[in-house]
Amino acid sequence: MHGDFMTVQSAPSLKKRLILMGALMTLLVVGLVGFTLFKRAMMQKYLTGGAAHPPQVVTAQVIQWTNWQPSFDTIGSLRAARGVQISVEVAGMVRRVAFKAGDEVQAGQTLVEMVDDAERAALQAQIAGLELARLTLKRDEAQYAVHAISQAQLEVDRADVDSRTAQRDQALALLAKKKVTAPFAGQMGITLVNPGQYLNPGDKIATLQTVHQLLVDFNLPQQFLGRIAVGQWVHLSFEAWPGKTFAARVVARNPEVDASTRNVSVEARLEPGTASLLPGAFAHVTWDYDRAAPRLTLPQSAIAFNPYGATVFVIQRGPGGTPPKAQQVFITTGATRGDQIAVLSGLKAGDEVVTSGQLKLKSGMSVALSTAAAPPFAAAPTPQEQ
Known part of the structure; x- marks a missing residue:
């Protein structure tokens, strides 16, 4: 009688334990699944932009029309109109x-x-x-x-x-x-x-040198053959005379293009009164090959050149006190001049373009504007010692 009673008492206790363990396992599985789903939802929300990114600090510049003088810069060498070793x-x-x-x-x-x-x-x-x-x-x-x-x-x-x-x-x-x-x-x-x-x-x-009559020899790429002509003017500058320019008139052009460099040699005669210059001197030659015209210009550092095209980030200001956002757009670029580059299409006057800090941007990101590190924007830049 005593053994039967012990068996009856043990059966309900084991059943309760099994039910309790099943309930606990169910709660654990439901909790894990819920946590996984929540984490996945949060990650998806973050990746799709639902989470707020801190504004990225950038510099920007309003693009404006500039009087653009198309020119080509090269190097040349002075020589006497007549010179010989006796x-x-x-x-x-x-x-x-x-x-x-x-x-x-x-x-x-x-x-x-x-x-x-x-x-x-x-x-x-x-x-x-x-x-x-x-x-x-x-x-x-x-x-x-x-x-x-x-x-x-x-x-x-x-x-x-x-x-x-x-x-x-x-x-x-x-x-x-x-x-x-x-x-x-x-x-x-x-x-x-x-x-x-x-x-x-x-x-x-x-x-023996005729130092009172000097010539300058320089080379031009073959794509300028249709623009260069006898009688045009070029301007020379020298490191020995900073801030001073000398004029020279084109007097001859080589009748053939160098097959190794695809350049053509050009000879220009300096104006009289250049006694301070000597044959053999190194010269910076600037040739204005077309008339000045208005162009939209940007610093070259503002443009990202990629195999699929050139792009910039344009600042879009939101309503109220919302921070501005950066939107990536494609542009077509033209000639360069110092730190400047001409923009042929993709932008209009008054657009605010990011000039530095664009490497950390994506379209739609919020930005904070700063002028502390604006890049140079000069037609004739001068290196500065730091």
Whole structure:
């Protein structure tokens, strides 16, 4: 009797425990499923923009019309209209240097005299031989007139006169080479030649340059062939003369395009009165190839260039006190000028465009405007030391 009673008491207790455990498991599963669904819903809401992003700090600029001068900048090199390295043609010892470094010389002026005693003696011998040959020819012509000599002898005498004349002229030319003269007017450079120095053929004496008439050589890409023409003006600037420009007129264009660079060489002549410039100087060349026209311009840093196109972020201000938002738009860009770039389409005057901080933006994001770090926007930027 006692054992049966224990069995009856245990059965209800085990059943209650099983029911309680089932209820707890059900609550646990429902809680886990509910938490998972809630987390998924919150994540979806955040990714779709339901959660508020903090405003991103950016700088912006209102795009306006600018008087745009289309120009092309390149580099050039100055050279004299006429310049040469003076050298000697024949070997010999220097007797006299007839100029000083920096002298202005005229065409034909003597620059260097070399020892020419042997050449002068040889010339006198050739002159004496020529005089004898002429006397012989004159005497034989008189004898030939009375048939005292043959015509063959007379022809030999004439040939001897011609030969000795050529030898005299050769001696004169050799003697002339012992004196180096200026081939044209100009300014002499520094020389290291001194009297008593022996020179070989081809040895350099000094440079001669027409520094009062300078040319500038520069290259243009082949796409400008239809725009460049003789008579147009270019403007030069030099690091040695900051803030000063020099004008030069185009005088020639190479008749062929360089096959390796696809550039064409252009030559321009500087205006007179540029004595401060020297041949060989490096020049910044600016060529205005078209008339000025109004263009919408932006700083180049405001534009993101991608394979699918150029884009910018435009500020859209909301009603009331709501923060402004950034909207990405496609644009078409044109030429560049310093920090500026022309905008051909996609924007209109008065649009407020993000100029920095756009890398962290997406369309529809809220922004906070700041002017503390506005990018440069100059047609002729100048590097600044920090």
